[in-house]
Amino acid sequence: MALCLISAKADAFFGISQKINENWKFCLGDEYGARLPGYDDHLWRSLDLPHDWSIEATPDPKWPANAGYLPGGIAWYRKCLEIPEEKRGEKVFIYFEGVYNNSEVYVNGRLVGKRPNGYVSFLYDITPYVRYGEKNNLAVRVDHSMGADSRWYNGSGIYRDVYLIYSNPVHIDKWGVFCRTRTATSKKAVLDVDVAVRNETERDELLAICVGLFSEDGECVAQTTSPLKVQGNGATSQMISLTLQNPLLWSPGDPRLYTIRVSLFQGDKNIDGTSFRTGIRKISMDPDKGLFINGKSIKIKGVCIHHDAGALGSAVPRQVWVRRLETIKTLGCNAIRMSHNPHVPYLYDLCDEMGFLVTPDSFDEWEYPKRKWEEGFCTGKPGYQGSFWYFDEWSSRDIRDMVLRDRNHCSIFMWMIGNEIDYPNDPYTHPVLGGKDSIGMSQPGRLEKGVIFNKPSAERLGTIAERLVSEVKSVDPTRPVSAALAGISMSNKTGLPAALDAVGYNYTEGAYSQDHEKYPSRIIYGSENTHTLEAWKIARDNDYVFGQFIWVGVDYLGEAEVWPSRGLYRPFFQGLLDMAGFMKPRAYFRKALWTQFPLIRIGTCKCRQQISDYSIDEWPIWNYEKGDRIRIMCYTNCPQAKLLLNGRQVGNVKDYDDKTGVITWDLDYEPGTLEAVGLDDGKEKTRHTIKTAGKAACLEVVADRMKLGRDKDLAHVIVYIRDRGGNSVPLAENEISCSVTGPGKLLGLEAGSNTDMSNNTSASRKAYRGRLLGYIQTSGEKGIVSVVFSSPGLTPATVNLVVE
Numbered sequence: 001m002a003l004c005l006i007s008a009k010a011d012a013f014f015g016i017s018q019k020i021n022e023n024w025k026f027c028l029g030d031e032y033g034a035r036l037p038g039y040d041d042h043l044w045r046s047l048d049l050p051h052d053w054s055i056e057a058t059p060d061p062k063w064p065a066n067a068g069y070l071p072g073g074i075a076w077y078r079k080c081l082e083i084p085e086e087k088r089g090e091k092v093f094i095y096f097e098g099v100y101n102n103s104e105v106y107v108n109g110r111l112v113g114k115r116p117n118g119y120v121s122f123l124y125d126i127t128p129y130v131r132y133g134e135k136n137n138l139a140v141r142v143d144h145s146m147g148a149d150s151r152w153y154n155g156s157g158i159y160r161d162v163y164l165i166y167s168n169p170v171h172i173d174k175w176g177v178f179c180r181t182r183t184a185t186s187k188k189a190v191l192d193v194d195v196a197v198r199n200e201t202e203r204d205e206l207l208a209i210c211v212g213l214f215s216e217d218g219e220c221v222a223q224t225t226s227p228l229k230v231q232g233n234g235a236t237s238q239m240i241s242l243t244l245q246n247p248l249l250w251s252p253g254d255p256r257l258y259t260i261r262v263s264l265f266q267g268d269k270n271i272d273g274t275s276f277r278t279g280i281r282k283i284s285m286d287p288d289k290g291l292f293i294n295g296k297s298i299k300i301k302g303v304c305i306h307h308d309a310g311a312l313g314s315a316v317p318r319q320v321w322v323r324r325l326e327t328i329k330t331l332g333c334n335a336i337r338m339s340h341n342p343h344v345p346y347l348y349d350l351c352d353e354m355g356f357l358v359t360p361d362s363f364d365e366w367e368y369p370k371r372k373w374e375e376g377f378c379t380g381k382p383g384y385q386g387s388f389w390y391f392d393e394w395s396s397r398d399i400r401d402m403v404l405r406d407r408n409h410c411s412i413f414m415w416m417i418g419n420e421i422d423y424p425n426d427p428y429t430h431p432v433l434g435g436k437d438s439i440g441m442s443q444p445g446r447l448e449k450g451v452i453f454n455k456p457s458a459e460r461l462g463t464i465a466e467r468l469v470s471e472v473k474s475v476d477p478t479r480p481v482s483a484a485l486a487g488i489s490m491s492n493k494t495g496l497p498a499a500l501d502a503v504g505y506n507y508t509e510g511a512y513s514q515d516h517e518k519y520p521s522r523i524i525y526g527s528e529n530t531h532t533l534e535a536w537k538i539a540r541d542n543d544y545v546f547g548q549f550i551w552v553g554v555d556y557l558g559e560a561e562v563w564p565s566r567g568l569y570r571p572f573f574q575g576l577l578d579m580a581g582f583m584k585p586r587a588y589f590r591k592a593l594w595t596q597f598p599l600i601r602i603g604t605c606k607c608r609q610q611i612s613d614y615s616i617d618e619w620p621i622w623n624y625e626k627g628d629r630i631r632i633m634c635y636t637n638c639p640q641a642k643l644l645l646n647g648r649q650v651g652n653v654k655d656y657d658d659k660t661g662v663i664t665w666d667l668d669y670e671p672g673t674l675e676a677v678g679l680d681d682g683k684e685k686t687r688h689t690i691k692t693a694g695k696a697a698c699l700e701v702v703a704d705r706m707k708l709g710r711d712k713d714l715a716h717v718i719v720y721i722r723d724r725g726g727n728s729v730p731l732a733e734n735e736i737s738c739s740v741t742g743p744g745k746l747l748g749l750e751a752g753s754n755t756d757m758s759n760n761t762s763a764s765r766k767a768y769r770g771r772l773l774g775y776i777q778t779s780g781e782k783g784i785v786s787v788v789f790s791s792p793g794l795t796p797a798t799v800n801l802v803v804e
Contacts, residue, residue, distance in 0.1 A: 010095050010097075010161075010163040010165060011097075011121070011175075011276075011345045011405060012093070012095050012123055012163075012165060012174050012175065013172055013173075013174065013175050013176055013177050013274045013276070014165070014167055014171045014172035014173065014174065014176065014272055014274060015091075015093065015165040015166055015167030015168075015171060015172075015272065016165065016166045016167070017095070017163045017164070017165045018163060018164045018165075018166075019161055019162070019163055020079065020081070020162050020163060020164050021048050021049040021050065021161060021162060022048050022049075023046065023048070023079065023080075024046070024047055024048065024049060024051075024077050024078065024079045024158075025041045025044040025045070025046060025047075025077065025078040025079065026044055026045045026046075026047050026051065026053070026075065026076070026077055026078075027041070027044045027045070027075060027076050028053055028073060028074075028075045029073075029074065029075065029076075030074040030076075030141075030143075031076050034076040034078065034139055034141070035104075035106040035109055035111075035139045035141070036109045036137075036139075037108050037109050037136075037137040039078075039139075041078050044078070048712075049077075049158050049159075049160075049161065049162055049315075050158065050159045050160050050161060050315035050316075051077075051157045051158055051159060051315055052155035052156060052157050052159045052312075052313035052314045052315040053073070053075055053156050053157045054067070054070045054071060054072060054073075054144075054147070054153075054154075054155050054156040054157075054313060054314075055070065055155060055311070055312065055313025055314070055315075055760050055761075056313075056760065056761050057070050057071050057759075058757075058758075058759040059564075059566070059757040059758075059759075061563040063147065064147060064148035064372065064374035064383065065373055065374055065375055065376045065377065065379075065558075065559075065560040065561070065562070065563070065565070066148055066150065066151050066152065066372045066373050066374055066383075066558055066559055066560065067147055067148055067150070067152075067153050067154070067557075067558050068153040068557035068558040068560055068566050068567065069560060069563060069565075069566070069757065070147075070153065070557070071147050071156075072144035072145055072146065072147020072148075072149075072156055073144060073145060073147065073156060074141070074142065074143050074144070074145050075141075075142050075156070075157060076139060076140065076141055076142070077139070077140040077142070077157070077158055078137065078138065078139045078140075079137075079138045080135050080136070080137060080138075081107075081130070081135070081136040081137070081138050081164065082134075082135055082136070083130045083131065083132050083133070083134070083136055084132070084133065085132050085133030087132055087166055088132040088133070089169075090166045090167060090168065090169070091125065091127050091166070091167045091168070091169055091171065091200060092125075092126050092127045092130050092164065092165070092166060093123050093124065093125055093126060093127075093164070093165040093166075093167070094107075094112075094123070094124050094126050094138070094162070094163070094164060094165070095121070095122075095123045095162065095163040095164075095165055096115075096121060096122055096123075096158065096160070096162050097121045097160035097161045097162070097344065097345055098118065098119055098120070098121060098158075098159060098160035098342075098344065099115070099118060099140065099142055099157070099158050099159070099160075100118030100119070100142070100144060100154050100155055100156055100157065100159055100314065101116060101117065101118030101142070101143070101144055101149075101154070101156075102114075102115075102116050102118075102142065102143035102144065103115050103118075103140055103141065103142050103143075104140070104141040104143075105124055105138070105139075105140050106137075106138070106139040106140070106141075107126045107129035107130060107136060107137070107138055107139075108129055108130070108131065108136055108137055109137070109139075110129050112124045112125075112126055112129055116387070116389075116390040116394055117387070117390070117394060117398050118144075118154060119341035119342045119343075120342055120398050120401045120402060120405075121160075121342070121345070121401065121405050122401070123165070123174055140158060142156065142157055142158065144156040144157075146385040146386075147385075148372050148374050148383050148385045149372070149385040149386050149387060150364070150372070150386070150387070150558070151364065151370065151372055151373070151558070151559050152306055152556060152557070152558035152559045153306075153308050153313075153314070153556065153557035153558030153559075153567075154314065154558075155308065155313045155314025155315065157315075159313070159314040159315040160315075160344055160345075167272060168266075168271040168272055169199070169200040169201045170197070170198070170199045170200070170201060170205050170207070170230065170264070170266065170271060170272070171197070171198060171200075171264070171271070171272045172195065172196065172197055172198075172262065172264055172272050172273075172274060173196040173197060173198045173235055173237075174404075175401075175404035175405055176195065176196035176197070176198070176237070177193065177194070177195050177196070177260070177262055177274060177276070177408070178193070178194040178407055178408065178475075178476070179191055179192070179193045179194075179260050179276075179278050179408050180192050180193075180194075180478045181280050181281060181282060181478075182241070183282070184247065184249055184280050184281060184282045184294060185294075186246070186247070186249065187245070187246060188243070188244070188245055188246075188247070189243070189244045189247035189249075189280045190241060190242070190243050190244075191213065191222075191241065191242045191243075191244070191280065192239055192240075192241050193211045193239070193240045193241070193242065193260065193262070194237055194238070194239050194240075195209050195211065195228075195237060195238050195239075195240065195262055195264075196235060196236070196237040197209070197228060197230050197235065197236060197237070197238075197264060198230075198234075198235040199230040199231065199232060199233065199234055199235065200233065201232055201233070202232045202233065203232050204229065204230065204231050204232050205229070205230050205232075205266065206227065206228075206229050207227070207228045207229070207230060207264060207265060207266055208225055208226065208227055208228065208264075208265040209225065209226050209227075209228055209238055209240060209262065209263070209264055209265075210223065210224075210225045210262070210263045210265065211223065211224055211225075211226075211240045211242065211260065211261070211262050211263075212260070212261045213242050213244060213258050213259070213260060213261075214258060214259040214260075214261060215248075215258060216256070216257060216258070221244055221258070222242040222243060222244045223242070224240050224241065224242055226238055226240050244280070247280050248280070249279075249280055249281055249294050250279025250280055250281040250352075250355075250410045251281060251293050251294055251296075251298075251355070252293070252298070252334040252335075252355040252356065252357055253334075253355065254355070255279065255352065255353060255354060255355035255411075256279060256280075257277045257278065257279050257352060257353065257410075258277065258278060258279065258280065259275055259276070259277050259278075260275060260276055260277075260278055260408075261273070261274075261275045262274050262275070276408055277349070277352060277353075278352070278408050278409070278410045279352060279410030279411075280410070281293060281294055281410055282294055282295070283413050283479070285480060285501075285502060285523045285546065286523075287516075287520060287521050287522055287523055287524075287544060288520075288543065288544050289543050289544070290543050290544060290545065290546035290547075291413075291525075291546035291547065293357075293413075297543075298334070298357075298546075298547075299539065299540065299546065299547050300334065300335045300357065300525060300539075300546055300547020300548060300549070301332055301333050301334050301335065301547060301548070301594045302333065302334070302335030302336060302337055302357070302547060302548060302549035302550065303328060303333055303335075303336060303337070303549060303550045303552060303553030303554075303576065304336075304337040304339040304528060304549050304550065304551050304552045304553060305336060305337070305338065305339060305343075305552060305553045305554055305556075306339055306552065306554075306556035306557075306558075307341070307343050307344065308556055308557045308558075309321075309324075309579070309750075310555070310557065310566075310579030310580060310748075310750045310752070310760075311579070311748040311749060311750040311760040311765075311775075312747065312748050312750070312760075312775065313557070313760070316344065317712065317714045317747070317775075317777065318346045318350075319713070319714040319715075319716075320581070320714065320716075320775070321344075321346070321347055321350060322350060323581055323704065323716055324553075324554055324577065324581045325350055325351070325354055325356070326354070327577060327581060327583060328553055328554075328576070328577070329354060329355075329356070330591065330595075331576060331583075331587055331590050331591045331594055331595070332590070332591060332593075332594025332595040333356070333553070333594065334355070334356060334357060335356055335357040335358070335359070335547065335549065336351055336356045336357070336358050336359075336553070337358075337359050337361065337416075337527065337528075337549040338358060338359065338360045338361055339361050339419065339552070340361040340362075340363070340364040340419040341361060341362065341363075341364070342360060342362070342402045342405070342406070343360070345405070345406070348360075348406055348409040348411060348412065349409075351409070351411035352409055352410055352411045355411075356411055357411060357413045358409065358411040358412045358413065359412070359413065359414045359415070359416055359482065359549075360402060360406060360412060360415060360416065361416040361418075361419055361484070362398070362399050362402055362415075362416060362417055362418065362468075363387070363391070363395065363398075363399075363417065363418045363419070363421070364387070364418070364419045364420070364421075365386055365387060365388050365391070365421065366388065366391050366395070366418060366421050366461075366464055367388055367391050367392060367456075367460075367464070368388055368427040368428070368456050369384040369385070369386035369388045369427065370386065370420075370423060370426055370427065371383075371384070371426055372384065372385060372386065373559070375562065376560065376561050376562030376563065376565070377559060377560065377561050377562075377568055377570075379562055395468065396467070396468075396471050399417065399468055399471050399472060400471050400472075400474070400475050402415075403415060403471075403472055403475050403476050404475050407475065407476045407479075412479065413479065413480075414479055414480050414481070414482050414501075414502060415472050415476070415479055415480075415481050415482070416481075416482050416483055416484060416504070416527075417465060417468040417469060417472065417481060417482075417483050417500075418465075418468070418483045418484070419483070419484045419506075419527075420484055420485070420486035420506055421461060421483065421485075421496075422458060422461060422485050422486055422487040422488075422490055422491045422494075422496065423486050423487060424486075424487040424490055425452050425455055427455055427456055428455065428456050428457065428458040428460070428461060428490070429451050429452045429453070429455040429456070429457065429458060430451060430457065430458040430459070430490045430493055430494070431451045432451075432489055432490055432493050433450055433451050433487075433490060458487075458490050458491070458493070458494050458496075459494050459495075461491065461494050461495070461496040462494045462495020462496045462498065462499055463495065465483065465495070465496050465499035465500065466495070466499045468481075469481045469499050469500065469501075480500075480501030480502050480523070481500060481501050481502075482500050482501060482502040482503065482504050482527070483496070483500055483503070483504060484504040484505075484506050484527035484528060485497070485503060485504060485505060485506060485508075485527075486506045486507070486508075488505055488508050488511050488515065489511070492515070492519075497519070497522065501523065502523035502524075502525060502546075503515075503522055503523065503524055503525075504525055504526070504527025504528075504549075505524065505525070505526055505527060506526075506527055506528040506529075507528060507529065507530065509526065509529070509534070509535050509538045512524055512538060512542065512544075512545055513542075516542075516544050523546070524544060524545055524546070525539075525545060525546045525547055525548065525549075526538075526539055526545065526547065526548035526549060527549055528549055528550075528551045529548040529549060529550055529551065530550070530551070530572035530573070531550055531571075531572060531576075531586055531589075531590065531616060532572065533593070533659075533660060533661040535548065536548060536593055550576070550590070551572075551573055552573075552574070552575050552576075553575060553576055553577065554575045554576070554577045554578075554579070554581065555567050555569070555574060555575035555577065555578050555579045555752070555754065556568075556575070556579075557579075561754075563757070564755045564756075564757045565754055565755060566579070566754050566755070566756070566757065567579075567754055569754045571617070574586075576590055578752030578753075578754075578768075579750055579752050579754075580750040580751060580752035580768075580771075580772075580773040581716075581773070582752055582769075582771070582773075584617070585601070585603045585616060585617050585618055585619055585620075585633075585635065586616045586617055588601035588635045589601075589616040589635040589661060589662070591635075591637075592635050592636055592637040592661065593637070593661060595637065596637070598637065598638055598678050598680070598685035598686040599635075599636060599637050599638070599678070599686060600634065600635070600636040600638055600641060600676050600677070600678035600685075600686050600687060600688050601620070601634070601635045601636070601676075601688050602620060602632055602633065602634050602635075602643075602674065602676040602688055602690065603615075603617070603618025603619050603620055603621070603632075603633045603635075604618055604619075604620070604621055604622060604624075604630050604631065604632055604633070604674075604690075605618045605630070605631055605633070606624070606628055606629065606630060606631070607629040607630065607631045607666055608631070613631070614633060614660050614662040614664055615633055615662070616633075616635065616661075616662065618631075618633040619730060619769065620688070620690040620730065621690070621730050621731065622671070622672075622673075622674050622690045622691060622692050622693075623671075623692055623693055623730075623731060624669040625669065626669065627668070627669070628668070628669040629666060629667075629668060629669075630666070630667060630668070630669050631664055631665070631666050632664060632665040632666070632667065632674070632676070633662055633663075633664055634654075634662065634663040634664065634665075634676050635661070635662060636656065636663065636676070636678050637656070637678075638656065638678030638679055638680055638685050638686065639655065639656055639679065639680050639681070640653050640654065640655050640656065640678075640679040640680070640682075641653070641654055641656075641663050641676055641677060641678050641679060642654075642676070642677050642679060643665050643667075643674070643675070643676055643677075644673075644674070644675040644676075644677065645667065645670060645672065645673070645674055645675075646670065646672040646673055647673070650665065650667050651665040651666075651667065653679065671692040672691070672692055673689060673690075673691050673692075674689070674690050674691075675687055675688065675689045675690075676688050691727050692727075693723050693727050693728060693729040693730065693731070693770075694723035694724060694725060694727065694729075695723060695724075695729075696721045696722070696723060696729045696732045696734060696793075696794060697722060697723050697724045697794065697795065698721075698722050698724075698794055698795035698797070699719050699720070699721060699722070699736070699789050699790070699791060699794050699795060699796055699797040700719070700720045700722050700726075700797055701717060701718070701719045701720075701787070701789055701797040701798065701799045702717070702718050702719075702720070702799075703715045703716070703717045703718075703776075703787075703799050703801060704716045704717075704718075705801075706799075706801060706802060707801070707802045707803075707804055708744075708778050708785070708801055708802070708803050708804070709778065709803070709804065710743070710778055710780050710781060710782060710803055710804070711778070711780060712777055712778060712779075712780075713777070713778045713803075714747070714775060714776065714777045714778070715775075715776045715801055716773060716774075716775065716776075717773070717774040717775075717776050717787055717799060717801075718771055718772070718773050718774075719736060719738075719767075719771065719772050719773075719774065719789040719797060720770060720771050721734060721767055721770045721771065721791075721794070728770050728771075729770045730769050730770045731769075731770065732767055732770045733766050733767050733768060734766070734767050734791045734792075734793075734794060735764055735765070735766050735767075735791060735792070736749075736764060736765065736766070736767055736772050736789055736790070736791045737763055737764040737789070737790050737791065738763050738764070738774050738787065738788070738789055739763065739787075739788045739790075740776060740785060740786070740787050740788075741785070741786045742783050742784050742785040742786055742803070743778060743779050743780065743781035743782065743783040743785060743803050744776050744777060744778045744779055744785035744787075744801065744803065745776070745777055745779055746763055746774060746775070746776060746787075747775035747776065747777045748760060748761070748774075748775045749762070749763070749764070749765040749772060749773065749774050749775075750765075750772075750773045750775070751765055751766060751767055751768035751769075751771070751772045751773065752768050752769070752773075753766070753768040756768065772789075774787065774789070776801065778803050781803065782803050782804060783803050784800050784801070784802060784803070785800070785801040785803055786798060786799075786800050786801075787799050787800075787801065
């Protein structure tokens, strides 16, 4: 039997899918009767999905800091669906990748389902509600009236893709294909592919399942066909094994992918099918030796990420994360922690393709709420809105759906059932708190000393963890399950760590050694760590610690400081990249720690009183006043470095300092050119140059892509402020406007400043560090998109993008 593929664009793994993002109607407010087909919505706003309404508001201190000073609310979306007459007899489903939050979906005025969780994907069978050959009304109510329900920015609305799915009444079940690697060596691999089939007819069906494995160049390298009998109104599954000789194994350093194609046959008729890419790899963990991929030891050099993209909010085009991940990859990063919820499906595809190990997260709170800092991080009186209110009812289904949707991604090596659920006294407590052996997070306003008897007992954590781990294992027994623990001394007195296959430690590196000795079978890693060299060295120098995840990879909205602030921006809690995806100085410091390719980078600041001061956050600026004493911070992985000022060496050649990771010089300011040269045995390996900038004179524009596709393709267009000599002016913060003509539009402007509280939909924004990023998206037609940036007193700049 020949393998035939029925293509499915949605990740539900069955049927024929049709993306329905275009031509929705939207109204912010709770409109009575909006679910009814005859409701008059002609005055509503027309828009395309994905859409986040919160990001469209102007930040205001009246809104909660934990939400980035942006509002929530209630809104409705409506769309006309035409279900062709020729589809009669087929099943019709609607699939949402994510709606934040508390969604209600109506078809022709009838409620088809509700989902409180704003991050999980969900599907409804709308067959009983549709009228074939007629126009049908789809209405979605989104209730994010608890706008302070999270410690970070969530966004509001239908912020991911939506699909219609048509299928035969006999079809592959939702998320019903699971490929797992049984054995994998360079000589031979065996894959087990579980296929679940649902029969929604009255009669029994004798079917055939054909599963094929295809190489990157399209060659079929393994294929098997198996019969399957499914009873009427029933479902069953079949495991099919594929054997491959001389496989190309997947690893972060060499992410080789194959395509699995599944076809379901009724006689000779191909009635359903799906395909997806995956990699062949084996993962193991050892409490003494750490993590192994395909039998080779690997140290996790990871970062945590949230789901937003600054001015774009939570509705983030794929190309934005492509650029971000490509930049993060250059830093030597090999792992991503998806904090603290399921992320958009394409992000896992990118991690498969680019070679990142991934650990998805699920919940930031369980049955009780954490504090939400509405006036500023750890400031004022906290609020207690949150997702806890539906945890008991929905958590088992939510975590199963997270795993079912994403379990075919080879990048995922571990699941997480919770983040910092064990904050001491926020909300759980235990008698161990306040004792001499207590180790946990200690932040102003965060941790109260001692046991507080009116708070819930931490002893409950073990029981809940066992239930959640069991739910994960029921749909994926192949991967370890973990959680990120914040109050490890408290949790160690409960059953929580024992319920886990691997234990993540948040910011408690001092507990690693004693816990490794006390619990010799425990797998230990840093699930959140600061940017310090000390935190990295603990992971680097101890085999039993399999790595770390830095908080965070990219700056994010929410969890903000006191106004004006868009996010958390403290020395130990901020991004390697800013909200525009530009590398910060600390990114170069990290790159020097995590990569071997010769690197040197300098930043500067006025000398402080303490001569021993060093920093990983100094920008490459060489504009000071005569007489200023300047400290040069050098981030490098070269064995030695020297400093040149206007062509002459200043100071001594200095060795790399493994105590700080930073080489410093002090010198009197002199305008001109400052250069750092990385040396190895006296030979130059690399250098970095900065120059004194003149007055801002002109704009220069650079696009990352000059040719774009028609269907909502995206280019990152960066405008730089230059002086008359063409030098960057890193202190310039001129207001810059953007205009776009042709088949495209400005999606947003982002400069990366944490204190820029301007409206995110504006076509003008202040530059930051002498630059500004514009997101330009195509609108569906061929032609030339002309993008012009201008600023008063500066020569404007234009770039023309070709849409093919």
